[in-house]
Amino acid sequence: MAHLARIEHSTPRVAPISRPIVGTTPVSATPDFSPLEWSIIRLAQVDGLWTIRPPGPLRRFYNWLIGQTGSPQLANERLEVLRRIAVLSWHFGFTIPGEDVADFLSAGFTPEQYELLVTQVRAAASQRPNRTLEVLE
Numbered sequence: 032m033a034h035l036a037r038i039e040h041s042t043p044r045v046a047p048i049s050r051p052i053v054g055t056t057p058v059s060a061t062p063d064f065s066p067l068e069w070s071i072i073r074l075a076q077v078d079g080l081w082t083i084r085p086p087g088p089l090r091r092f093y094n095w096l097i098g099q100t101g102s103p104q105l106a107n108e109r110l111e112v113l114r115r116i117a118v119l120s121w122h123f124g125f126t127i128p129g130e131d132v133a134d135f136l137s138a139g140f141t142p143e144q145y146e147l148l149v150t151q152v153r154a155a156a157s158q159r160p161n162r163t164l165e166v167l168e
Contacts, residue, residue, distance in 0.1 A: 062144040063144075068110070072152065075118045078118045
């Protein structure tokens, strides 16, 4: 696990929120995530794309064949939406389908948090070593 890039709390490069947010999200000057949410974002780096959608017949057969039980999904619906958007961000950056971003926003997160998540993930992804070079050495 030494190859995992660490996401550090840093001062975001996002303009402060000037208007109060209506809903369950608390009003804050800068977007941030809780330590639990940051750990979910970090752990999403090793999740494959197959973990964000329900398994199809082939995946269920493969799981049965290798004896894998359980689900990678989180029990908390809000944290599961965060995990899915983090997996997509680790793989694709800002090029995420609109319905997934809409799910993220409807779960109570803000657009500023989405921008913070993707910029931090992309910064950490650019710092991790290239795996193909490790294989060649």
